[in-house]
Amino acid sequence: MAELKDGMEMQKEQKKAQPSGFCSALVATPIRIAPISKVTSFFRNFSDLFRQAPFSLLFCSFTGLLAGIGLSLMTGMLELLPGLLILIPPAIAMRGNVYSALVSRLGTSMHLGLFSPTLRKGGMLYQNAYVSLSLTLILSVILGALAKIMADAFGISCISLQGFILISVLGGIISGIILLGIAILVSITGYNRNWDLDNMSSPIITSAGDMVTIPSLYLAAVVLLKLNLLNIRIMGGLSLVALLSILFIAVALFCVLIGLRTNDAAVRRIFVESIPMLFICAILCTLAGIRMDMALERLIAIPSILILIPPFLGECNALGGILSARLSSMLHIGTVSPKRVPDKLVSANFAVMYILAVFVFAFVGILAFVASSCLGVATPSLLKMLAISLIGGILCTTFLNLASYYIAILSFRFGLDPDNDTIPLITSLTDVVGVLCLLFVISLFI
Template sequence: MKTKKKKIRSSLSTFPAFFKEHDSIIKESFIALLICALGDLFAGLILGNMTFFLETFPGLIVIIPGAIGMRGNIFGSLASRLSTNLHIGMISPKFEFSKELNDNIVSSFALTLFLSLFLAIIAKLFCILFNYDSISLMDFILISCIAAIISNLIMLPFTMFISFRSFSHGWDPDNVTTPIIAAVGDLFTLPAIIASVFILTFFNQSFLIKNIAFIIIIILIIISCIYVIKRSEESKKIFSQSAPVLLVSSFLGVSAGGILNSSIETLLTNHSLLTLLPLFSGVSGSLISILSARLSSGLHYGLIEPLKRPAGESIHNFLICYILAVVMFPLIGFIAEDSTQILGLIGVGFANIILISLIAGLILLTLMIFVVYFISITSYNRDLDPDNIVIPISTSLTDMISSLTLISVSLLILGALI
């Protein structure tokens, strides 16, 4: 009996020690997740005021979730690669251009253009398949690719700035970059799409100008892809490993949209759930991105062994995610309900929304931890770079599963209310 009591006391005493040991990691990640939540809140407000554009350009909303997810996937992977290279000394923390850094820059630029073209084609096919009114394929491609170019001009320098500055200030980029980049991606993708719509309106005034712009964009995509493949083995590796994964991610984004569309009545009649949705998806994706980046870096510099059963540092990373989840999910539930009441809309109540967010978040995190770990060790054991694979797949899966989890938990908890 005394032995059991000693074991219990020992296990309880290890938790404060664990928290103290990983205090900086938790603080860094928590601040980054708060910034992510703020960005998602602003993104929701922007989307809510895009009614005119969505009505004038039918089918435009089909491309928006995929575009937002793509920015986070591409530049989150870029940040993860930069973090790994900074940790192992392949890239100088003094922000000096080098072959490794340039390979990452041109690969990310080419991937953004290539995936934007693919996303436009998929969006148009989706509209045709489900018989939605929509703009032409050329309009989809122009809007998607022009928005990609605008986003590249913002996201590339921002990603490098955050990665290098966090590292030079003693912060671990794995804990900071992916949530902040996801938030900035969410925040700037919608204005970039709005800007591209205005540019398309100008092009529509002249058939010749519109066709010339279309041809220039297609040529730019082809040239950038060929250049990246022939530039070096590293840039070819980044592009060839990332492109298939990002193509799959685009399809997963469409699945997430289908799940939301099937429950649109539930969301529209419960405004706080509608407000919580982008917050829940964004924070969940960022939390999983932090785990993905930390596992990837740990595998690269030997802190984590690619074992079938997680142990040691892997378990520590899991516990850090649970600590962050217990704080963040109730917080975003509170923010969602509070924002709804400030706007004078009817919510589901603070107790209900906080409980929904927490339970759905813990279920999602428990499932995704094992998925992320399996993808990380599998890709590493097959000589594939986890930085190019884990974040795009895991965040896209998280987007899809988060919608299903949140709606399912809401229906169970609210019951007759819904």
């Protein structure tokens, strides 16, 4: 009885100690509000990114859609010039590699207080513009040669080597001049308006690259066909196409020598670090082109997938560019240390990429379906297009999150500039992985 009485007394004391009603709710409230406050803090910390990035990502979707429509209308040219599709992914990626790296370097220079919005010789803007145009010419020659070499290696019927080089260089020069103008305009405008270029420049350049590259390649392909029809022979039977290709190769070699032997240390460093990395990227993106060319008959049979590919890859590259540019800037200014395991700040950036990816890839899937329906081309159902884009996008985002971080910290640890290495490599890897993810998901639903 004494034990029972003691137990009853303890229960009474506990009951008195426990708040009830309104008081109990007040005690429980902090536990319920804590996660909400963390979410609010998360969105507040990344408010600039959530405010600036969606506009550029939506712009990327619409311009990528235009590129996709252009690609779907190029089926006749793709059949007329075998192997041309091999050149499209590396050509698009090369524009992003060169000019996204350009605006990333300019963005970093703004963070460090080194940027000047003038094109005077020797200035930051002039140096980067000169290097970008030179790299465009050099990489265009390399892409043309790689497309032919790898097509032959995989036993794919294709046009001649000089044909590939002519299309690649002409398309590269046309689109490169346009993209350089856009990059300079975005950089100067961002500097004057105090924008963070890391949050928006890469999607704008990526989308502009998508939009201008395919028409530029189409125009270059038309020039090739016209020159072949003229059948002009010069210097002992050398065709005009072959002569122009030799000229392009000679100019590209001259640009390499000038870039590597210049007295300007900043320009020389960009050449030394960029050319090997861009060559690796060219190989990776050409593999993506090979994979697409192997699936050409299937893609032509479902034109809506051709419409989906450019905006899908464009958004993958844009997200990778945003993350890479942010990581590069954070490493430069010391807010992130190159650790083996990503810290909380880096993980928070990963989470932002996933949030943006869900909305962006869902929008791309819907947009591609609507465009296909309006054009009257064959398309899977809306639900299938949405699933293909969303699942493929999430898979690719997972890859680019991890790849962006580890490539950035490795280049930083080895004393390289992440602006010159991370974005080009991520763009190229994302093209390959993006194509593989997209084709994998397509095989599941179609």
